[in-house]
Amino acid sequence: xxxxxxxxxxxxxxxxxxxxxxSKKMSASKGTGLDAxxxxxxxxxxxxxxxxxxxxPSKRLYFDPEKGVSQLIDEFAETLQKDMNSQLVKLSxxxxxxTVSQVPFSHLVATYQSVLRSPAATVEALTRTHEAAIQxxxxxxxxxxxxxxxxxxxxxxxxxxxxxxxxxxNDFTGGQKELLAALAAKIEQAPADAxxxxxxxxxxxxxxxxxxxxxxxxxxLYMALIGKKSGPRAGWFLSILPRDWxxxxxxLEA
Numbered sequence: 603x604x605x606x607x608x609x610x611x612x613x614x615x616x617x618x619x620x621x622x623x624x625s626k627k628m629s630a631s632k633g634t635g636l637d638a639x640x641x642x643x644x645x646x647x648x649x650x651x652x653x654x655x656x657x658x659p660s661k662r663l664y665f666d667p668e669k670g671v672s673q674l675i676d677e678f679a680e681t682l683q684k685d686m687n688s689q690l691v692k693l694s695x696x697x698x699x700x701t702v703s704q705v706p707f708s709h710l711v712a713t714y715q716s717v718l719r720s721p722a723a724t725v726e727a728l729t730r731t732h733e734a735a736i737q738x739x740x741x742x743x744x745x746x747x748x749x750x751x752x753x754x755x756x757x758x759x760x761x762x763x764x765x766x767x768x769x770x771x772n773d774f775t776g777g778q779k780e781l782l783a784a785l786a787a788k789i790e791q792a793p794a795d796a797x798x799x800x801x802x803x804x805x806x807x808x809x810x811x812x813x814x815x816x817x818x819x820x821x822x823l824y825m826a827l828i829g830k831k832s833g834p835r836a837g838w839f840l841s842i843l844p845r846d847w848x849x850x851x852x853x854l855e856a
């Protein structure tokens with residue numbers, strides 16, 4: 603009042619941030635909250651600011667540290683691409699360079715895990731399969747630091763995987779072995795620059811030729827690769843794996 607010679611905008615109503623699915627506000631004393639230090643180890647600071655600033659202070663916010671992170675980061679990346687000069691973006695970035703790339707979060711997570719969490723191998727794989735990665739290599743490496751922490755702390759079990767280290771042909775039926783061998787033969791003839799769409803078509807052509815249900819194709823495929831019955835988008839996933847390793851694995855040799 604003394605400085606601006608005007609009545610202050612009081613009161614300023616604000617609501618709380620709740621964990622998704624919880625009707626009560628976060629409480630550090632009750633162990634139902636997320637500490638700020640822990641949050642910024644997993645989410646880039648500009649994404650935290652974006653999450654808080656995109657709605658009026660009076661609106662209650664719900665934060666999902668597991669399944670909501672992917673949507674939040676992809677939404678922020680889209681906002682960056684649409685209007686870098688918007689007030690919301692400027693307030694979120696606070697003049698710093700962004701640490702969120704234009705590569706979809708789910709692609710980054712899947713690629714990073716498929717190359718055994720190697721940042722260099724992740725960038726190399728993405729530059730072969732995703733145009734946005736070519737201009738974003740520095741940003742991607744920074745983003746992977748947060749993704750690594752997210753996988754350790756918040757990521758739901760169904761999104762976490764590792765390439766299966768060992769394979770035992772006895773884990774598969776005769777029909778499954780035949781299916782995987784047929785897919786290996788197709789991939790052996792693939793062009794060197796085959797992309798996710800090529801692999802997607804190869805899988806579905808095989809499914810149709812053998813008159814199989816999707817589950818009959820994808821379950822043995824994911825079991826052979828990551829030891830789970832489901833996983834990341836199959837065509838794209840196969841396109842980033844080392845070709846020689848993939849063919850041997852589908853033949854249950856490595």
